[in-house]
Amino acid sequence: MTAEATIGVDLGGTNCRAALVTSAGQTGEVLKISTRMDHGYQALLEKLTGLCGQLRAEVRTRGLRVASVGLGAPGIINQDGLVLVSPNLPELNGHALATDLGNLLDLPTVVVNDANAICWGEALFGAGRCFSSFLTVTLGTGVGGGLVLNRGIWTGADGAAGEIGHLTVVPQGRPCGCGNRGCLEQYASATGIVLGVRERLAAGQKGLLANLPADELTSRKVAEAARRGDSLALAVFEEAGRALGQALAGVANLLNLEGVVVTGGASESFDLILPSIKEEIRQRAFEVPGQRLRIVRGELGDNAGILGAARMSLQ
């Protein structure tokens, strides 16, 4: 019998990354393409088909066979792999991506929300292994979330569960792309960190970041300034941690989870936000669920979504 592998795909607004995943959860070389959507949905399907074709060719040379394809994409995706709405890749809206890609590849194909894929990857192979119920918070351009309850992913009635990034933390706060104001995403994401610095600089505050050209201001630069003791940068990370801690205190009271796994590019600043996260949970949550909740960093980095999507295709 030929051994089987799966293909995991992490489809983002800018890039798409894909790799073969073995049954033991090992990923092969990660292939990366641009997903700029200026040529529309059909062109993206062709790109994805080409990418998976490359991986299938690699598999044959290794004496393996591809059993299925799992793809994580941004947006609300129902159980049939139909993209209900994708704010970051609107060209996918209303398309039966799983069916269309599966037909082109002639392989069983599932499409899931990208944050859920990351969560499932961490659940099986990363920092979530020791928890039966936990939340993944992905800090990147936005704030994503995935929820595992009793070792199963919880996607809700429409596939829309886990969107912790759009919990309101400041009722009259910054406007959010979702239409609400004061969402967690506007304070704890990489974008929110930069906004926090811009607001303070516009109000006349000074510091290491004051002389940086506007287009060079990134959350990484803010983190560097914070590590050098810059009080403006430290205040912005404290604000981000407080916002996240307020949301997580509510999560602790509602669900009494064992843990929170913090992932994503901006989780490089985990140490800068952790003290204020913990302080808010201590102040706001009930003592028992607040003390139970362990806040840890993800272990799989960029590969979590590929691993999780690949494994979800086997279910």
Ligand SMILES: [Zn+2]
């Ligand atoms: Zn929002």
